[in-house]
Amino acid sequence: MGSSGAATPEGKKTTVSPKAVIYQKYGSRASYEVEEVQDFVQNGCPGLCIPQKGPCLYRCRLNLPELSILSGTFRKKKDAEQAAAEMALQKLGIHPLTHNADVRDAGEDLVSRVAYLFSNEFLASQHPLSCHFRASLSREGYLYGSVPVSVIAVYDGKISTLCKLIDPMVESNPSLAISFVLRAAATLPTLITATEGQLWIRRQNPYPPEVIEPLLVEQPSTLGGVCVQALLIPSSLNEDVKPVTLNVCSSNYYLDVIAQKLGELDASKILVSRPIGKASSETRLYFVASDLQFVEPTSDLNGKKLDIFEGSMNTRASYLAGQGVYGGAILASIGYTWKSKDLFHEDVFLKLYYRMLIYKTPSGPYKLYRESTIAAELPVVFTIKSNWRGTFPKEILCTFCRQHRLSEPVFAISRYPVKALSDLSGSQKKLKVTESTEDTGQTNENAANHGDDETVESVSHFRCEVKVLSKLQDLLLQCSPKDFYRKETDCIQNASLKVLSWLSSYFQDFNMPLEKLNSLADALDIKVNTQHLFKEFKFCSTMYLNQQRTIKANNCIDGPQATEEHEHYLLRIEGPESGICPSNGSLACICYSACLVTEVGHTKELIESSHEFEFEMGSRAVNPHVETAVAQMSVGQSAFYLVDLPSQELILAAANDSARALSLINSNMCGLEYCITLLKVTEPLEDRMEQALFSPPLSKQRVDYAVEHIKKSGATTLVDFGCGSGSLLESLLDYPTSLRKIVGVDLSLKSLSRAAKVLHSKLSKSLDADMPCKSIQSATLYDGSIIVFDSRMCGFDIGTCLEVIEHMEEDQASLFGDLVLSSFRPSVLIVSTPNYEYNVILQKSDLPSQEEAPDGKGQSESCRFRNHDHKFEWTREQFGSWARNLASRNNYSVEFSGVGGSADHEPGFASQIALFKRLPQLDERLEDGESVHLYNVIWEWSNHETTKSFD
Numbered sequence: 001m002g003s004s005g006a007a008t009p010e011g012k013k014t015t016v017s018p019k020a021v022i023y024q025k026y027g028s029r030a031s032y033e034v035e036e037v038q039d040f041v042q043n044g045c046p047g048l049c050i051p052q053k054g055p056c057l058y059r060c061r062l063n064l065p066e067l068s069i070l071s072g073t074f075r076k077k078k079d080a081e082q083a084a085a086e087m088a089l090q091k092l093g094i095h096p097l098t099h100n101a102d103v104r105d106a107g108e109d110l111v112s113r114v115a116y117l118f119s120n121e122f123l124a125s126q127h128p129l130s131c132h133f134r135a136s137l138s139r140e141g142y143l144y145g146s147v148p149v150s151v152i153a154v155y156d157g158k159i160s161t162l163c164k165l166i167d168p169m170v171e172s173n174p175s176l177a178i179s180f181v182l183r184a185a186a187t188l189p190t191l192i193t194a195t196e197g198q199l200w201i202r203r204q205n206p207y208p209p210e211v212i213e214p215l216l217v218e219q220p221s222t223l224g225g226v227c228v229q230a231l232l233i234p235s236s237l238n239e240d241v242k243p244v245t246l247n248v249c250s251s252n253y254y255l256d257v258i259a260q261k262l263g264e265l266d267a268s269k270i271l272v273s274r275p276i277g278k279a280s281s282e283t284r285l286y287f288v289a290s291d292l293q294f295v296e297p298t299s300d301l302n303g304k305k306l307d308i309f310e311g312s313m314n315t316r317a318s319y320l321a322g323q324g325v326y327g328g329a330i331l332a333s334i335g336y337t338w339k340s341k342d343l344f345h346e347d348v349f350l351k352l353y354y355r356m357l358i359y360k361t362p363s364g365p366y367k368l369y370r371e372s373t374i375a376a377e378l379p380v381v382f383t384i385k386s387n388w389r390g391t392f393p394k395e396i397l398c399t400f401c402r403q404h405r406l407s408e409p410v411f412a413i414s415r416y417p418v419k420a421l422s423d424l425s426g427s428q429k430k431l432k433v434t435e436s437t438e439d440t441g442q443t444n445e446n447a448a449n450h451g452d453d454e455t456v457e458s459v460s461h462f463r464c465e466v467k468v469l470s471k472l473q474d475l476l477l478q479c480s481p482k483d484f485y486r487k488e489t490d491c492i493q494n495a496s497l498k499v500l501s502w503l504s505s506y507f508q509d510f511n512m513p514l515e516k517l518n519s520l521a522d523a524l525d526i527k528v529n530t531q532h533l534f535k536e537f538k539f540c541s542t543m544y545l546n547q548q549r550t551i552k553a554n555n556c557i558d559g560p561q562a563t564e565e566h567e568h569y570l571l572r573i574e575g576p577e578s579g580i581c582p583s584n585g586s587l588a589c590i591c592y593s594a595c596l597v598t599e600v601g602h603t604k605e606l607i608e609s610s611h612e613f614e615f616e617m618g619s620r621a622v623n624p625h626v627e628t629a630v631a632q633m634s635v636g637q638s639a640f641y642l643v644d645l646p647s648q649e650l651i652l653a654a655a656n657d658s659a660r661a662l663s664l665i666n667s668n669m670c671g672l673e674y675c676i677t678l679l680k681v682t683e684p685l686e687d688r689m690e691q692a693l694f695s696p697p698l699s700k701q702r703v704d705y706a707v708e709h710i711k712k713s714g715a716t717t718l719v720d721f722g723c724g725s726g727s728l729l730e731s732l733l734d735y736p737t738s739l740r741k742i743v744g745v746d747l748s749l750k751s752l753s754r755a756a757k758v759l760h761s762k763l764s765k766s767l768d769a770d771m772p773c774k775s776i777q778s779a780t781l782y783d784g785s786i787i788v789f790d791s792r793m794c795g796f797d798i799g800t801c802l803e804v805i806e807h808m809e810e811d812q813a814s815l816f817g818d819l820v821l822s823s824f825r826p827s828v829l830i831v832s833t834p835n836y837e838y839n840v841i842l843q844k845s846d847l848p849s850q851e852e853a854p855d856g857k858g859q860s861e862s863c864r865f866r867n868h869d870h871k872f873e874w875t876r877e878q879f880g881s882w883a884r885n886l887a888s889r890n891n892y893s894v895e896f897s898g899v900g901g902s903a904d905h906e907p908g909f910a911s912q913i914a915l916f917k918r919l920p921q922l923d924e925r926l927e928d929g930e931s932v933h934l935y936n937v938i939w940e941w942s943n944h945e946t947t948k949s950f951d
Ligand SMILES: C[S@@+](CC[C@H](N)C(=O)[O-])C[C@H]1O[C@@H](n2cnc3c(N)ncnc32)[C@H](O)[C@@H]1O
Pocket: 721, 722, 723, 724, 725, 726, 727, 728, 745, 746, 747, 748, 751, 784, 785, 786, 787, 801, 802, 803, 804, 807, 808
């Protein structure tokens, strides 16, 4: 929704909501009626007449003297109201951006509102502010009936709106509203305003007894006396935030109690901040008004004046409140609400303070939502919706902007019909979606049958651009990803995540050199206006830098030894290997605990734990050391290790006993001990589909196909390019073959080490038992990239490359093809890759636990291919032309086949296979070329006895 702007003194635009503009023009003559609208969603089952209830929606009718407007439907009441107000402004021809708030009108309205607040009628009304008025009657002496101005400015929405209209700077310096209210009150002869720095207002004449008496009878019950836990945030960063208790009894006004804790006698000098943390919270900061808060609206708040007060600035409190706080401040959750006449109160502990700090970081809302501040990290990629756990990136980004008092992020979505898309750029590779959809034929044909709208719908792709702006509409950063998405929400989530990832890097190191900041931004398609950015995040850098320094200082006390010890954590894995291991893209479900431990006395304190924590492997959704450990485990195993402490605020946001956690952190040689058990692994969508929809599973069918060929070929040497965790090599050992030498190459060390384990155990057994694989004399695994030459790969009888090429960019796949056939020159090469045309069949299947698709368009719309790691998926024609060109360039023949489905039925095989055979060439001699060893041997096995007998 767009927002209206009013001109600030500098001529900049600031946000004033459409409702505020309507209020300013019409006051109480504008009335809003919000009604609930029941949305009956399509249940995707024609003929089923039970309506499915959708989310509750709201529509708002705005009645103005000259017209009445009905808004569209919205999930939130307030959005419906704003939309109606915005429509009304358009109808009335009030241009929000050029609309200049009439300051004089607002000033007059302010005076009449203040007069109303001190009326008999208001005292008896049900309003959070009227409770303050009633409580002021329990004050003694000259304070009897005096209401602190700060509460008037904070707790009355109308006053606050009018003050913002008078001067939009109130947004960044809410205390200015106090001057406006005082000025308004001074014009009213019925009121007395305080002089000499005290900030209260009271009536000239007391309330008549007939107004007060009934109120005394219905005194709130809880005010018998309550003890509320709160925190004192000292202004000096060298002093710790510490707990304080507020004893509020029925005979005193709670603000007076807070004032006393801050060393003031009366509450009228106490300022109250906006709610802190979540919007619905009643947690606020209370602090003593400083002269600075009342600088004239036109003064330059960002100029020199600030420096004079810099010394007394309470950085921590200012950061939390998003406004200047000077001197000590109390953080408390107490006050009157709309819900009840009683005083609302909740204890505030240190843990909450640290959670508020974390909530303001770009990854904070995610960590807190996942109830894992230490182990969870905001993932760096949004693969598919069903693999995302926790709050979605867009929501996190909006929260972040609200928390830092920025404007709501602006999302601009462009929609591209597929045809136009292919003309957009020369690079076909970048436009994977385009060619794939067209080549399927299926989508277009189907769409054509449905006609117009549907056609556009099913072949459109989306791009999203995000802008982050300050409240004054200065552009801080802009992210313009080049990727296209089939679903609008996916492109929004992806762009939001890019912005969050960049902000996270910035928050982790505010001193990062400009060059590095910009290069990180470039990689994420982000342009940053550093000048505006640094200005907005001025407070943050002091906040989090200070936290980091605390930790470093502790390490220094410990001496270098301590850091060295913890740096190389020792990982201990226990329990039998079950063979069920997580791979990238799979969902790992773990049970974990993280405890503070000290070397001295081995004291332990549980900081964070979870019985069931699920995350996507490879998306960096957890701390790197957690992912490293889990990657080495199989289901049922447990891992134990010790790492350095994360930042203090993370620990304290997690710890239940802050005092104890702090004392351990400050003690010598404290580390964090993890205990993780891998409970379950859910394979990536591709693997799940291959297992659920094919029998035997498609992966087994591919391996069986290769094994059959190898058995028949009489080959004695084999190399498996991109062997992964060795599924083919392992299967080969189950059959008698003529193979003597087997080799695997991959660049994933994780997969290779798994391959080494299984091959080692099987081959070792073959020495004693009469195993089918006893012909094998040597097996080697290399860590290397199959697009790099290594002379040890030359001259094999057979080469295999199953489901590997689609994991590389297309040009690399071509490079691999040429390298193998022109340099390595195996007699036979088997290459398999997914057939893109078959995807329609996979997508039609109703596989459980796939991505929920509320639009009924089937799963994996957001995932363009079967697996998010696929860089491309080819149709039969694309694969055919790649293979035929390759074969003819290198003097090979090629035949096509496949597994899953059939060659004779559309759309062919699920996995397509090309079988290359080297053609005899008269002048070809396989020369012993120069040896080039660029791959690393990571595991080697040889059957010495047999080797001897062959020698
Ligand atoms: C889907 S897995 C297939 C593994 C195995 N061929 C199978 O069928 O089970 C793809 C493998 O290709 C490997 N890979 C991708 N690019 C590679 C490259 N340039 N060099 C070596 N291996 C590569 C990955 O590490 C991964 O193990």
